Structures are given as C-alpha cells and as structure tokens.
Amino acid sequence: MSPRNKSVFLAGAPCHKAAMKKLDRLPTREEFAHVTDWVFDLDNTLYPHHVNLFAQIDKNMTAYVAELLSLEPAEAKKLQKEYYRDHGTTLQGLMIHHGIDPNDFLERAHAIDYSVVPANPDLGDAIKALPGRKFIFTNGSVAHAEMTARALGILDHFDNIFDIVAAGYLPKPAGDTYDKFMSLHRVDTQHAAMFEDLPRNLLVPKALGMKTILLVPRNLEYEFAEAWETSSDADEQIDYVTEDLAGFLRRVVAEA
Incomplete structure (x- = not known):
C-alpha cells in the first residue's frame, strides 16, 4: 500500500x-x-x-547520520527518515548505502536515559x-x-x-x-x-x-x-x- x-x-x-x-x-x-x-x-x-522514549533514539540516529556523512542536522534528519521509510530501519538504509558497522550504530542509537520510562x-x-x-x-x-x-x-x-x-x-x-x-x-x-x-x-x-x-x-x-x-x-x-x-x-x- x-x-x-x-x-x-x-x-x-x-x-x-x-x-x-x-x-x-x-x-x-x-x-x-x-x-x-x-x-x-x-x-x-x-x-x-x-x-516518547524513541525521541531520544531518533535524536541519536540523526546525529550519527550527520557525523557519518558530514551533513547539517536538517539534512541528516531528512535522509534518516527516508532510510527508515524505505528500508524498515535507518540502520538498514545505512548498511545498504554506506556499509556501516551495525553494532556501533545500535550502541550509539540506544545510548539513552531509560529513567523516563515509568x-x-x-x-x-x-x-x-x-x-x-x-x-x-x-x-x-x-x-x-x-x-x-x-x-x-x-x-x-x-x-x-x-x-x-x-x-x-x-x-x-x-x-x-x-x-x-x-x-x-x-x-x-x-x-x-x-x-x-x-x-x-x-x-x-x-x-x-x-x-x-x-x-x-x-x-x-x-x-x-x-x-x-x-x-x-x-x-x-x-x-x-x-x-x-x-x-x-x-x-x-x-x-x-
């Protein structure tokens, strides 16, 4: 669909x-x-x-894409969301198009504060x-x-x-x-x-x-x-x- x-x-x-x-x-x-x-x-x-725990992960993923590809935050966010939409996860898009280390990505994406979860x-x-x-x-x-x-x-x-x-x-x-x-x-x-x-x-x-x-x-x-x-x-x-x-x-x- x-x-x-x-x-x-x-x-x-x-x-x-x-x-x-x-x-x-x-x-x-x-x-x-x-x-x-x-x-x-x-x-x-x-x-x-x-x-809204995922907002922290989303922020980390945007920062990862910006650093990896030397993009401004807005550009990185746009590309991140395109990969998420087209490939199921930002990670999959980055692996396909840029050959990143998935374990490094997952570790950095999930470096968040879990105390907000009640x-x-x-x-x-x-x-x-x-x-x-x-x-x-x-x-x-x-x-x-x-x-x-x-x-x-x-x-x-x-x-x-x-x-x-x-x-x-x-x-x-x-x-x-x-x-x-x-x-x-x-x-x-x-x-x-x-x-x-x-x-x-x-x-x-x-x-x-x-x-x-x-x-x-x-x-x-x-x-x-x-x-x-x-x-x-x-x-x-x-x-x-x-x-x-x-x-x-x-x-x-x-x-x-």
Missing part, C-alpha cells in the same frame, strides 16, 4: 469512521481463546506513545496472566529491549526477545524476518497474536493468520509521526486498535 494513498490520523485531522470503529471495538475472551503465543513489538507498543505494574500483571508464551519482537537490540522492559517492570514475563541482530539486520516488515522468528520459536501463526504500533508491520502477521492489534496514542494524537506510520480506514490487516494495552489484555483473559 502506497503511503500516498492513505488518509491518516494526525492531531487535528478528522477521524475516519472505519478505524474509529476498530478503536471502539472491545475484544472478548472467546476471540482470543485459541491464542497460545503473544508477540509484542517494543517501542511505542509496550510503553505508550506519550512516553514502571507499569498493571501491564506486568496483564502480561503475566496471558496463557502461553510471550515474546518481544523488535527492530531494536536485545540490550535496548531488556533495559526498556526492565524499566517497565515486565522483563521477567517474557520467554524470549527476538531483535534486529537475530533477524540478520533485516527489519520488519520484511517477510523473511517474520519467517525467521516464527521458525526459530516454532510459532503456530494460527494460534498467535501480534501487537504493533506501525500498521505496515501487521501486514505479514495478518497474512499468516495471526490476530493483529495496533497500538495508537491517546485520543489518536500523533505528535511526531510520518503519514505512513499512522492508521487509516484502508488498513485491513488490523483486527483491533487500542490506546490501552493493559486494559486490552485484561479483557482477553477476563472470566467469561
């Missing part, structure tokens, strides 16, 4: 009826009774958008109550995922973290990366659910038969987002939309 063909949610823009219905549609225990594998993206998914015991309880296995599937690094999940107080509730290194640096939404994750952990996609903040990263999970849940900001207010990062009426790969992950999870394990 071309981003140019998508009408998007942005702060101040009119909300689209089809997507609003998804936001208003509450899950039931019965609809998720078959799920035995729960797969969560990390950034802007396990913590809400308004925490502990979320309600989310921890909700994840712990889910039947079956729980995974973090991120385009970031294991170290970043561990630091973030530890700050949230939820790290111990996950069975494994699949990161960009395990993916061979090929990020979501690449189909081969999903295949690698599913094969490694023997995930039956007909009995799995995927939670993400980027609509395009739910295309493959939906095609594989997974339940798909999009995390959005409170009141659908995207303060900093590219058009392609947000949801639209045309996103048929999305089964549910929620702005409250803990609340959503509590409903799917609620007593009948």
Whole structure:
C-alpha cells in the first residue's frame, strides 16, 4: 500500500469512521481463546506513545547520520527518515548505502536515559496472566529491549526477545524476518497474536493468520509521526486498535 494513498490520523485531522470503529471495538475472551503465543513489538507498543522514549533514539540516529556523512542536522534528519521509510530501519538504509558497522550504530542509537520510562505494574500483571508464551519482537537490540522492559517492570514475563541482530539486520516488515522468528520459536501463526504500533508491520502477521492489534496514542494524537506510520480506514490487516494495552489484555483473559 502506497503511503500516498492513505488518509491518516494526525492531531487535528478528522477521524475516519472505519478505524474509529476498530478503536471502539472491545475484544472478548472467546476471540482470543485459541491464542497460545503473544508477540509484542517494543517501542511505542509496550510503553505508550506519550512516553516518547524513541525521541531520544531518533535524536541519536540523526546525529550519527550527520557525523557519518558530514551533513547539517536538517539534512541528516531528512535522509534518516527516508532510510527508515524505505528500508524498515535507518540502520538498514545505512548498511545498504554506506556499509556501516551495525553494532556501533545500535550502541550509539540506544545510548539513552531509560529513567523516563515509568514502571507499569498493571501491564506486568496483564502480561503475566496471558496463557502461553510471550515474546518481544523488535527492530531494536536485545540490550535496548531488556533495559526498556526492565524499566517497565515486565522483563521477567517474557520467554524470549527476538531483535534486529537475530533477524540478520533485516527489519520488519520484511517477510523473511517474520519467517525467521516464527521458525526459530516454532510459532503456530494460527494460534498467535501480534501487537504493533506501525500498521505496515501487521501486514505479514495478518497474512499468516495471526490476530493483529495496533497500538495508537491517546485520543489518536500523533505528535511526531510520518503519514505512513499512522492508521487509516484502508488498513485491513488490523483486527483491533487500542490506546490501552493493559486494559486490552485484561479483557482477553477476563472470566467469561
């Protein structure tokens, strides 16, 4: 789906009826009774958008691109976002076009202050109550995922973290990366659910038969987002939309 063909949610823009219905549609225990594998993206998914932890990473990536290519900050930001859009991550674009060392990039990108992430015991309880296995599937690094999940107080509730290194640096939404994750952990996609903040990263999970849940900001207010990062009426790969992950999870394990 071309981003140019998508009408998007942005702060101040009119909300689209089809997507609003998804936001208003509450899950039931019965609809998720078959799920035995729960797969969560990390950034802007396990913590809400308004925490804005990724803004620090974004700043570090811009600085890296500016230093690497001797660009002014505005030029570096523009190129960084182009690589992110076209290749799934800024890292992948830099590897393809400039042959950088991915480990150095990841270390510098994730040199951030995790103290801004508030502990979320309600989310921890909700994840712990889910039947079956729980995974973090991120385009970031294991170290970043561990630091973030530890700050949230939820790290111990996950069975494994699949990161960009395990993916061979090929990020979501690449189909081969999903295949690698599913094969490694023997995930039956007909009995799995995927939670993400980027609509395009739910295309493959939906095609594989997974339940798909999009995390959005409170009141659908995207303060900093590219058009392609947000949801639209045309996103048929999305089964549910929620702005409250803990609340959503509590409903799917609620007593009948």
